[in-house]
Amino acid sequence: MGSCEGKVVWITGAGSGIGRGCAVRLAHEGADVCVSDVDLEGARETAELVRAEGRKAEVVACNVASHEQVQAAADQCAEALGGLDLVVANAGIGRGGSVLEMSAKDWQDQVDINLTGVFFTVQAAAQRMVRAGSGGRIVCISSLAAENCGAMLWGYSATKAGVRIMVRGWGQELGPHGITVNAVGPGIIDTPLAAGLAGEEGGAIRESVEARLPARRVGTPADVAGVVSFLCGPDGSYVTGDYLIVDGGLRDAGTPGMPSNPDDPRMAELGRAMVAGEQRRVKLQKLIDN
Ligand code: NAD
Numbered sequence: 001m002g003s004c005e006g007k008v009v010w011i012t013g014a015g016s017g018i019g020r021g022c023a024v025r026l027a028h029e030g031a032d033v034c035v036s037d038v039d040l041e042g043a044r045e046t047a048e049l050v051r052a053e054g055r056k057a058e059v060v061a062c063n064v065a066s067h068e069q070v071q072a073a074a075d076q077c078a079e080a081l082g083g084l085d086l087v088v089a090n091a092g093i094g095r096g097g098s099v100l101e102m103s104a105k106d107w108q109d110q111v112d113i114n115l116t117g118v119f120f121t122v123q124a125a126a127q128r129m130v131r132a133g134s135g136g137r138i139v140c141i142s143s144l145a146a147e148n149c150g151a152m153l154w155g156y157s158a159t160k161a162g163v164r165i166m167v168r169g170w171g172q173e174l175g176p177h178g179i180t181v182n183a184v185g186p187g188i189i190d191t192p193l194a195a196g197l198a199g200e201e202g203g204a205i206r207e208s209v210e211a212r213l214p215a216r217r218v219g220t221p222a223d224v225a226g227v228v229s230f231l232c233g234p235d236g237s238y239v240t241g242d243y244l245i246v247d248g249g250l251r252d253a254g255t256p257g258m259p260s261n262p263d264d265p266r267m268a269e270l271g272r273a274m275v276a277g278e279q280r281r282v283k284l285q286k287l288i289d290n
Pocket of ligand 1: 012013014016019036037039063064090091092113143185186187188190191192231256262284
């Protein structure tokens with residue numbers, strides 16, 4: 001029997017990367033999954049992967065920056081799948097930029113999605129869990145960036161540090177209701193969001209990152225999903241208000257240097273990652289703004 005047998009999990013941003021990894025892992029552990037995202041194409045693909053694990057999947061369109069949409073998604077999830085036991089507040093974006101140039105829109109989108117969106121999601125889930133009276137598990141995806149910061153990253157770090165500290169207060173408030181609330185801090189995980197940092201498989205960027213990492217590899221969504229699954233299962237029942245880093249040792253391994261010499265093979269790879277990232281950003285920005 002899986003560790004989440006008979007449970008219902010709602011995962012925001014489940015149409016890609018870490019959210020998708022969590023959906024597949026928790027389905028494997030026996031949970032039915034509410035797959036919510038602004039990207040319905042990605043969400044439908046994830047739902048198919050959940051069904052391939054033999055579990056039910058419900059696809060729900062939801063922009064976590066909208067209080068109304070988040071409340072409606074929580075209701076849809078509970079109605080379609082018969083309750084709400086576990087939540088992974090995962091949806092997030094990365095908007096790096098210099099303090100001299102960061103646009104007000106990028107700042108606001110990042111705060112609305114990464115910080116306020118996590119609050120809206122946790123509030124909607126906790127309200128229903130408390131009403132149902134059968135406890136629950138809430139996992140918020142923060143980042144190693146909650147404690148490591150640097151040039152261009154400070155805005156993202158601020159939102160992730162906010163999540164890291166909020167779970168401590170929520171753990172205090174929701175503990176008496178049998179609900180645990182924790183944050184997970186991934187390092188560099190191979191997803192579209194981190195394409196520039198993780199580099200391509202076999203590429204020069206990835207090689208230099210992996211040479212520095214004690215684990216000698218970048219992380220996978222499955223690495224993060226394993227920790228989320230622990231927090232959602234019986235072995236995680238006495239852990240609350242915590243922040244668990246999943247980074248292969250990156251925190252103390254220094255920041256991978258970015259190439260400055262145009263002949264460095266990492267330059268070409270970085271250029272490809274930036275073009276792909278820009279194309280994805282344009283697509284996602286339209287979905288977020290609608
Ligand atoms: P990803 O881009 O692959 O997936 C993010 C998903 O969130 C996408 O499907 C996207 O459509 C969705 N999304 C974006 N804005 C949304 C919104 N407003 N409402 C609903 N859905 C929205 O990225 P990922 O790497 O899987 O990131 C997942 C989480 O993990 C994020 O919170 C991210 O900050 C965090 N994280 C990622 C890494 C990494 O290295 N990949 C490291 C630390 C933390």
